[in-house]
Amino acid sequence: MRLTQTSFVFRRVLKSLKELFWTHILTSGTMAMTLFIFGGFLLIQENLHGLLRGWGSQVQVFVYLEKELAPEELDQLLKQVRSYPDVERVRYVSKTEAWEKFKQTLGAQAGVLEGLKADILPASLEIALKGPHRTRAAAEALAQRLRGLRGVGEVEYPEEWVEKLGLLVLGIQWAKWVLGGFLFVATLLIVGSTVRLAFLARRDEIEIMQLVGAPAGLIKAPFVIEGMIQGVAGASVALFGLWLFFLFLHDRIPASFGVFAPGGGLHFLDLQGSVVLVLLGWAMGTGGSLFSLRQFLKRWSG
Amino acid sequence: MVRLFRVSKIYPPNYAALADIHLQIEKGEFVFLNGPSGAGKTTLLRLLFREEEATEGQIIVNGRNITRLNGGAVARLRQELGLVFQEFKLLPTLTALENVALAAEVVGTPRREGRKKAFHLLRELGLKDKHDCKPPALSGGEQQRVAIARALVNDPILVLADEPTGNLDAEMAEETMRLFLRIHEQGTTVVIATHDTGLLQRFSHRVVYLQRGRLVGDSKPADGERSA
Numbered sequence: 233m234r235l236t237q238t239s240f241v242f243r244r245v246l247k248s249l250k251e252l253f254w255t256h257i258l259t260s261g262t263m264a265m266t267l268f269i270f271g272g273f274l275l276i277q278e279n280l281h282g283l284l285r286g287w288g289s290q291v292q293v294f295v296y297l298e299k300e301l302a303p304e305e306l307d308q309l310l311k312q313v314r315s316y317p318d319v320e321r322v323r324y325v326s327k328t329e330a331w332e333k334f335k336q337t338l339g340a341q342a343g344v345l346e347g348l349k350a351d352i353l354p355a356s357l358e359i360a361l362k363g364p365h366r367t368r369a370a371a372e373a374l375a376q377r378l379r380g381l382r383g384v385g386e387v388e389y390p391e392e393w394v395e396k397l398g399l400l401v402l403g404i405q406w407a408k409w410v411l412g413g414f415l416f417v418a419t420l421l422i423v424g425s426t427v428r429l430a431f432l433a434r435r436d437e438i439e440i441m442q443l444v445g446a447p448a449g450l451i452k453a454p455f456v457i458e459g460m461i462q463g464v465a466g467a468s469v470a471l472f473g474l475w476l477f478f479l480f481l482h483d484r485i486p487a488s489f490g491v492f493a494p495g496g497g498l499h500f501l502d503l504q505g506s507v508v509l510v511l512l513g514w515a516m517g518t519g520g521s522l523f524s525l526r527q528f529l530k531r532w533s534g
Numbered sequence: 535m536v537r538l539f540r541v542s543k544i545y546p547p548n549y550a551a552l553a554d555i556h557l558q559i560e561k562g563e564f565v566f567l568n569g570p571s572g573a574g575k576t577t578l579l580r581l582l583f584r585e586e587e588a589t590e591g592q593i594i595v596n597g598r599n600i601t602r603l604n605g606g607a608v609a610r611l612r613q614e615l616g617l618v619f620q621e622f623k624l625l626p627t628l629t630a631l632e633n634v635a636l637a638a639e640v641v642g643t644p645r646r647e648g649r650k651k652a653f654h655l656l657r658e659l660g661l662k663d664k665h666d667c668k669p670p671a672l673s674g675g676e677q678q679r680v681a682i683a684r685a686l687v688n689d690p691i692l693v694l695a696d697e698p699t700g701n702l703d704a705e706m707a708e709e710t711m712r713l714f715l716r717i718h719e720q721g722t723t724v725v726i727a728t729h730d731t732g733l734l735q736r737f738s739h740r741v742v743y744l745q746r747g748r749l750v751g752d753s754k755p756a757d758g759e760r761s762a
């Protein structure tokens with residue numbers, strides 16, 4: 233397209249944005265809403281995913297000790313466990329440490345512990361498995377071996393939990409696409425009706441442009457660019473909204489959440505997620521415009 | 535310049551607006567399309583600027599067969615034509631100058647150049663003081679002159695006008711017709727559809743006569759008879 237025509241197109245776009253201001257605002261708003269919901273799912277999914285990853289790579293088997301062991305006994309036990317080929321890391325958590333951690337977890341509510349003895353919680357070992365052994369079967373096998381050791385009380389592994397959480401993540405993944413897809417189609421229809429309005433508002437002008445031989449691309453370009461602008465604007469608003477939503481959650485979820493999420497608590501969409509969201513907005517705007525233009529321009533021979 | 539070979543146009547379901555038309559118009563000719571209402575004059579013009587497709591036959595415009603064209607080729611065809619309509623088809627929100635310049639700009643003329651051209655054309659057509667007026671503030675004759683300026687702004691080789699004087703009083707009609715004659719004198723081929731037989735008699739030029747979709751008369755006056 234020649235330079236004159238580029239400037240022509242941009243003047244058209246500005247004029248339309250001005251003349252149909254509220255229509256455009258409403259459309260971007262609708263797109264923002266759709267993308268916000270979609271992005272919300274994405275945010276939750278990614279965080280749960282991070283949680284799972286964190287758990288997966290961290291403690292996999294908890295060993296509670298029957299009583300506080302003497303230093304030599306403890307050394308012996310640690311050495312023994314570390315010698316297992318499937319164990320990556322072992323960490324000893326003393327009674328005091330367990331107590332402190334628990335108090336921290338409760339945060340402001342720590343008052344309820346008043347009067348309890350500080351040694352009420354058992355000492356424990358937190359054992360991380362080596363990569364290839366992070367399966368339920370391997371954890372179970374290790375648990376069997378550990379239960380046979382002296383001084384070991386209960387042995388637990390949160391594999392079941394991880395599995396359940398995995399299912400939840402999968403569910404959210406699907407819900408994201410199903411609900412997202414549904415909203416996506418609805419949004420396309422709304423974009424379509426905006427283009428229709430913009431088109432009707434300029435029908436006479438378009439007719440004349442066609443009669444004097446304006447290339448079809450020049451006639452379509454303003455509508456497509458308007459769609460693009462709406463989409464990207466909508467996506468930016470959605471991202472901003474998600475950020476606020478994220479901050480809101482961040483402030484409200486107690487610090488104790490960090491205990492469950494070794495990755496360091498909640499985190500926002502990464503660059504890739506944000507780019508995906510903006511691209512989706514862009515695609516919705518552009519696609520919606522092109523799609524409805526096809527319908528309108530079919531009648532014209534130009 | 536224009537050749538129609540066995541051209542028919544059938545509107546759905548099966549109304550034959552034009553049937554078996556043979557017609558040849560040479561470069562530089564001035565032709566009236568005449569005939570009673572419903573004869574097919576408008577339809578014939580619409581075929582020439584490809585608003586409609588012929589149902590049968592071949593149409594050549596400026597050496598190009600326009601029977602089958604894609605969208606881009608239709609646009610290129612129209613860039614070579616100047617179209618004038620009974621109802622002017624001006625944009626009421628643009629000034630006279632902007633209406634004319636728009637046509638230049640959308641086919642790729644730089645904005646300034648288009649405006650300059652529009653300005654000169656409007657002055658030439660006697661609208662020197664009116665180029666900042668919007669169409670609703672202009673008389674019918676003035677509006678039609680703006681429309682004619684728009685038709686001329688891309689230097690067409692063929693001007694097609696459908697009842698250009700239909701909305702004008704006798705005096706304005708006569709004046710508008712003289713404009714077309716001037717355009718013709720500058721070498722442009724002009725085809726005007728009109729059912730106003732009075733006009734034809736005053737401007738004796740070739741008259742193609744249609745009736746119920748058929749070409750029933752084609753009179754080319756001898757040179758001596760021609761008035762201009």
Ligand SMILES: Nc1ncnc2c1ncn2[C@@H]1O[C@H](COP(=O)(O)OP(=O)(O)OP(=O)(O)O)[C@@H](O)[C@H]1O
Pocket residue numbers: 545546549550551569570571572573574575576577578729
């Ligand atoms: N789009 C259409 N669909 C169906 N029939 C049509 C269509 N356009 C025109 N016709 C019919 O074709 C016939 C020729 O119409 P056309 O407009 O070409 O006549 P005309 O000679 O221009 O008449 P007028 O002098 O009244 O303008 C008419 O009977 C009209 O009803």
Ligand SMILES: [Mg+2]
Pocket residue numbers: 575576577696697
């Ligand atoms: Mg007609």
